[in-house]
Amino acid sequence: MNNPVQTLSIIIPAYNEEKTILALLQKVSEVHLVNNMQKEVVVVNDCSHDATEQLVLSYKAQHPELPLIYCKLPENKGKGAAVRLGIAQTSGNCIIIQDADLECDPQDYNALLEVFLQKNLKALYGSxxxxxxxxxxxxxxxxxxxxxxxxxxxxYRQRLTDASTCYKLFEASFLKSIPLKCTGFEFCPEVTAKVAKRGIKIEEVPISYYPRSIEDGKKIKWIDGLYAIWTLLKYRFVK
Ligand SMILES: Nc1nc2c(ncn2[C@@H]2O[C@H](COP(=O)(O)OP(=O)(O)OP(=O)(O)O)[C@@H](O)[C@H]2O)c(=O)[nH]1
Ligand SMILES: [Mg+2]
Incomplete structure (x- = not known):
């Protein structure tokens, strides 16, 4: 592997995630990345009204060894708005999206990075x-x-098995060149549509999944699925 990627920026959109944010940050900090890559964590608090902010700030103060940028939206806007603010804060060579829950395992970053670096990809999803x-x-x-x-x-002439996955890994300059408009869960379909429109066949690697329940804090709703389909249609035929 002789790809110049050196830093993985990990964007964590967080809305009322006091139950899981600390355990997640700990898991992220414990991952040793392939190729001695560095980590840069960007937590975007989407104006949570629980203890998310205090927990992140205390973790940051207690763990100066983990480069962690904390920012906050002035009002609750949704996952897409949080991810977009996060993208603007990153300085790494590649970017992965990480929900503030424990549904996916940060240890899988390496499975993604190995393929990403070896094949010199612009985008890779965890399925x-x-x-x-x-x-x-x-x-x-x-x-x-x-x-x-x-x-x-x-x-979009793709062969994906999991377009809605949280783990989406991108070359940072490529992702930053894509203008995104999303505010909510339509981040996933919008980015998939716009990456595909650049002529890229998105590849995938298997990842583990530990789904949480609505009681545990899962926030996405069935209506977001309909909105995702509308978003895919819109960017294919309208824009
Ligand atoms: N519902 C919701 N989630 C938000 C908001 N802002 C940021 N998020 C974060 O978005 C992430 C995804 O939420 P989940 O409820 O886990 O949904 P999911 O089914 O895993 O969603 P995807 O992986 O995006 O398909 C979590 O980290 C949330 O904290 C918001 O305003 N509303
Ligand atoms: Mg989730």
Missing amino acids: RFLKPKNKHSYLYFYLGGRLVTLVANVL
Whole structure:
């Protein structure tokens, strides 16, 4: 591997994630990246009204060894707005999106990075469906995710198994060259549409998945699946 990538920027959009944010930051800090890559963590607090802010700031103060940029939106805007603010704060060579929960395992960063560096990719997704042992929480999320992926494949000539995955890894300069407009969960379909429109076939690697329940804090709703399909159609036919 002789790719010049040296720093992975990890963007964590967080909205009322007091239950999981500390455990997540600990897991992120424990990962040793391949190729001796450095980490840069960017937590974007989406105006949470729980203890997310205090927890992140105290973690940052207690762990100066982990480069951590903390920023906050002045009002609650949604995952997409948080990710976009996060992208603007990054200085790494590549960027991964990391939910502020424990559904995906930061140890999988390396599985993604190995393929990403070896193949010199612009975009690589972690697929929860390529690991048959993974469990899936709610049938309607499972079917909705499959449907969104099917629509993305048909409209954008992709061969994805998991378009809605949280783990999306990008070359930073490439991602920054894509103008994004999303504010909510339509980040995923918008970025997939716009990457595909640049003529890129998005590759995938298997990742682990530990779904959380709505009681545990899962916030996405079935309506977001419909909105995802509308977003895919919009960028294919309208814009
Ligand atoms: N619902 C919601 N989540 C937000 C908001 N801002 C940031 N987030 C974060 O977005 C992430 C995704 O939320 P989840 O409820 O786990 O949804 P998910 O099904 O894993 O969503 P995707 O991985 O985006 O498909 C979490 O880290 C949230 O904290 C917001 O305003 N509303
Ligand atoms: Mg999640």
